[in-house]
Amino acid sequence: MTMKTKHHIPSEVLSAYSTGSLPEAFSIIVACHISLCDQCRAEVEAFDTIGGVLIDNEEMANIDLNSFEKTMKLIDKQDNSHLVPSLKSNDIYPTPLKNYFGGSVENIKWKSVGGGIKQAMLLNNKEASARLLSIPPGAQLPDHSHKGLEMTMVLQGSFSDEIDSFYRGDVELGDDHLTHTPKAGMDEHCICIAATEAPLVFNSWLPKLLQPFIRI
Template sequence: MVVARHYISDGMLAAYASGNLPHPFALVVAAHVSMCEDCRVALEAHQTVGGAVLETTEVVNVSSELKNNILALLDDPVVATPVFRSSGVYPEPVMEVLKGQQPQWKKLGAGVKQSILSNDEQGSVRLLYIPAGQAVPDHSHGGLELTLVLQGSFSDETGHYGVGDVEVADENLDHTPIANAGPDCICLAATDAPLQFSQFLPRLLQPLFKI
């Protein structure tokens, strides 16, 4: 069990509990909750409240269109139920996606690697491997980005993030994350829009790397 200093927000936990988070963000939340006891307790509280609301809500007839839309959601990817990990770098929800195997890394340059777990209309979620002392090119965001540290740590303009911490970045943040000294940094990152790099070369390679 780790002691996180940067948590998932209460509003995002409530959205996860109600099933309203897109799959990429839901996976990051599940992984964080599996590592952070405080957020696990908060999530269980949201689930308890949600269950009580369902039990007291009156039955309402819905249209056939709405019913079909709800049934279609059954085809969406399912995020594993958060459980406390026992060992290793990758939390159980991530290992579920990896099917128990190690990530298939692809080089991005300067020792940085990624393993894409999913990439579709809902957004993308990937594992990032950043050698100690290496920086990710300066970038801003076209939407929301959640980054969970699984190993090592990184720092940027907003502070220091260690194992179990989550950085929430949006259109207002322009930053240059740098992996700190010590173990190489491994992160789980989810986005709902492409990153916006300030340098020419990363922008040129962006379609190839699907970032």
């Protein structure tokens, strides 16, 4: 069953992506999301079109609110009839993501992190890291919070947490105010791409003990 995207990326993140000020790890997820979501892709294209109106800040948190509101009003008036057709595909891995593993799933280097859960690092630098996660049906990640921004997008299957349920194309944003225990849906493996600014903050001793080795 095809699920319509319910959880979108906030406008301030899309604008940071448009101006090139978003860290690469998070930009990967935005690129993947807008390849599946017409609504957010239209908003990014509108930002691109009227980019001169935006204040070019290096950090999205410092975007001037008055300028942002003016920009959103211009977007509402913008004619988006020029937008290219939808880029939706039945392929699990969107095209922007394939560049990070050479275009072939055989190149994905999965490593076990315990409990049947696997991860494959895509990018790790001083700004943020990005990884693929594969979670067996019904399995859950340990209870954790965050030191900075976390962005997770579902590529296959689904997961649920204390906030809501998330399906293919949906994106969840977490920060130091969010503590959750994501659990994969029962139908199939949940495959996600996740980007984080800092290591997760686990609330139980075993994940804390293993964290230096599993690098999550």
